[in-house]
Amino acid sequence: MPSRYAPSVPTHEPQHEPTHLRLAVDRASPVPLYFQLARQLETAIGEGTLAPGSLLGNEIELAARLGLSRPTVRQAIRSLVDKGLLVRRRGVGTQVVHSRVARQLELSSLYDDLLAAGLHPSTQVLHNTRADAPAEVAAALELPGSGQVAVVHRLRLTRGEPMAYLCNYLPCDLLELPTAELESTGLYALMRHQGITMHSAQQEVGARIATDEECALLAEPPGAALLTMRRTTYDDRGRPIEYASHVYRASRYAFEFRLLVRG
Structure with a gap:
């Protein structure tokens, strides 16, 4: 997943003085x-x-x-x-080391989820342009082979630490995507503000080894594992409006599944 530039990121975590917490144990409790x-x-x-x-x-x-x-x-x-x-x-x-983010699998924005969890998300827009749609993207968005799409690559951070590398592709006629607004809020919030109703999505979650570029962007060592997510989102008329290809630091992030038992 190419990007126009790679921002500088810390190669190691800052060290703070020993932290004194108010801790207490209940010796009468049956809990060890x-x-x-x-x-x-x-x-x-x-x-x-x-x-x-x-x-x-x-x-x-x-x-x-x-x-x-x-x-x-x-x-x-x-x-x-x-x-x-x-x-x-x-x-x-x-x-x-870190506080790991656990995110339930549902049609929601990572920005909104992190904000709701009190993790103070921030965004760096690495790439915001229009380009010919790759074959996989054109198929997902049901575009002609030569159709163009809006291409947005972002780095999502929490407390200044990189968490995910997000690549999104949208139909060019869907909405305007000002870089300043993409850095101050989430993509789905922009879509809702423009009156776009997200109804459903087809999503695939996986894992793989990070590329050298991804390791540099996400401050991970060579050979680190990444969680992957590919999603095609549809509006309330059934039109595909977004194709997303995201990677998340497996050391900082987890997907949660809720399973139902059927008799």
């Missing part, structure tokens, strides 16, 4: 003490109280502050290391 501590730390990470790069302090300090044994604290930290939320770094300590 290590699990109570792990849940409080996970909540703090998810809410942003513990930002990426924050240091927890060592196990001895946490154990003394909470009146817990070191094995109990170690078990709580290990459970979050296993989830990919914390990392132990020699000479640095236990550090917050």
